[in-house]
Amino acid sequence: MHSARFDGSFAGWRQAARELLQQGVSADQVTWYSHDGETDLFAAGTPCATPHPATTTIKVPRQLLDLLESAARYRCADRWSLLYRVLWRVSHGDRSAMLAGDADGSELHKRLKAVRREAHHLHAFLRFQPCAVENGPDFVAWHEPAHDILHSASGHFAERMGQHSWLIATPQDGVYWDGQRLHHQQHCPQEWQQLAQAPGDxxxxxxxxxxxxxxxxxxxxxxxxxxxxxxxxxxxxxxxxxxxxxxxxxxxxxxxxxxxxxxxxxxxxxxxxxxxxxxxxxxxxxxxxxx
Incomplete structure (x- = not known):
């Protein structure tokens, strides 16, 4: 068994997955460990060192990478192992893994649908309120999404709030718009959470x-x-x-x-x-x- 350790981001997973593909490591031989404590509970085996990069070139459709990046926002115990299983199959010529009629493809599309719906929930049920703290952002909001959609979906508000500053905090991550740029914190600071949970009357x-x-x-x-x-x-x-x-x-x-x-x-x-x-x-x- 191989142990793939990464930082919990899609970019980190993609780099680790590329190295595994180059080494010819199949999906059933990988256990995924992210630095945020998430572990693939469905994999077995003893962790070992992440394989060293090789020179083999791996080519997959750009569409697949977009699908995998979106599906990576779905929170579950085996989120990373499914992505690598689909990636492994497609890289070896089995593009049916991307289709809803396939067992892996069906699970992939189920997760994509759930992620899209959760992004819609963020847009529909987020309630900005004036910040009660002097020198704080103009507006704050607290939200508890079921999946990791905050960073990708919060640009919706940047387009609609003009140059007002605002903050959205969740139990996991947070975003702050300063009127010009969007700042994302993968681990939401405690002070952000306190601001978002104590709006003005x-x-x-x-x-x-x-x-x-x-x-x-x-x-x-x-x-x-x-x-x-x-x-x-x-x-x-x-x-x-x-x-x-x-x-x-x-x-x-x-x-x-x-x-x-x-x-x-x-x-x-x-x-x-x-x-x-x-x-x-x-x-x-x-x-x-x-x-």
């Missing part, structure tokens, strides 16, 4: 007011809500504690009115409209105006 109240006013009880479908906004994110959303309360109000009558309680209590004309197979009465769709 002003931001909290703004999110609560926004979510409470836009929530539409007439369209409430709990299973759809939980599928599109997984419950695991609720604890870190400013509006998270408000969601069960709004669902309870919907079942208690707000769903019949078709509006949030505060809106339905206002005077106005009532109209009827249909949602699915149910007819809903709206009590304040058109407020009375002075004549």
């Amino acid at each position: 002003e931001g909290q109240q703004l999110w609560l007011a926004y979510y409470g006013s836009t929530f539409n009880p007439a369209r409430l479908n709990r299973s759809v809500l939980e599928n599109n906004m997984p419950v695991r994110f609720w604890k870190n959303l400013p509006e998270g504690p408000l969601i069960p309360q709004l669902m309870s109000q919907a079942r208690a009558g707000a769903q019949r009115d078709g509006q949030a309680q505060a809106v339905a209590q206002r005077s106005g004309k009532s109209i009827r409209y249909r949602t699915g197979s149910d007819e809903v009465l709206s009590g304040s769709a058109a407020p009375d105006l002075p004549r």
Whole structure:
């Protein structure tokens, strides 16, 4: 057995994988050890020295490297061994390892899909709030992704936040945008985590007011809500504690009115409209105006 030790990054894995391929070491003969403590739990054998580089040239499709880099963000015990197994097969002429119809390819594409979905969750469920600390970033946010998508997916916010500085911290890593450049820390500093988990009250109240006013009880479908906004994110959303309360109000009558309680209590004309197979009465769709 061969032991491949690297720094836990895709670039480090790629260098180690290249050396193993050059030495002709097959996928079932490698145990992966990263410096961040992650070990391939499905491999066996006694660790030994990483092989020395050889001069053999290995060529694989650029598309494969892009797929492997994305799949490397998927957290699991055998993330690195699957990547090397696919790489080994493709480098030896078996390109079916890249396809969803193959056993390894199917697992690879399952991980790619999960990584893309987790990046979407970051974009959809991250809540920036004003920083409560003087001389800190303009905005901070705390997020707990299931996979290592923060670095690759956070450029989305750099394009939308202009020159405002902001910080996103997670239990694993963190990113800081200074208005010009994105800085990534593979191990999130403790001070970053503290800033992100202690936002100002002003931001909290703004999110609560926004979510409470836009929530539409007439369209409430709990299973759809939980599928599109997984419950695991609720604890870190400013509006998270408000969601069960709004669902309870919907079942208690707000769903019949078709509006949030505060809106339905206002005077106005009532109209009827249909949602699915149910007819809903709206009590304040058109407020009375002075004549």
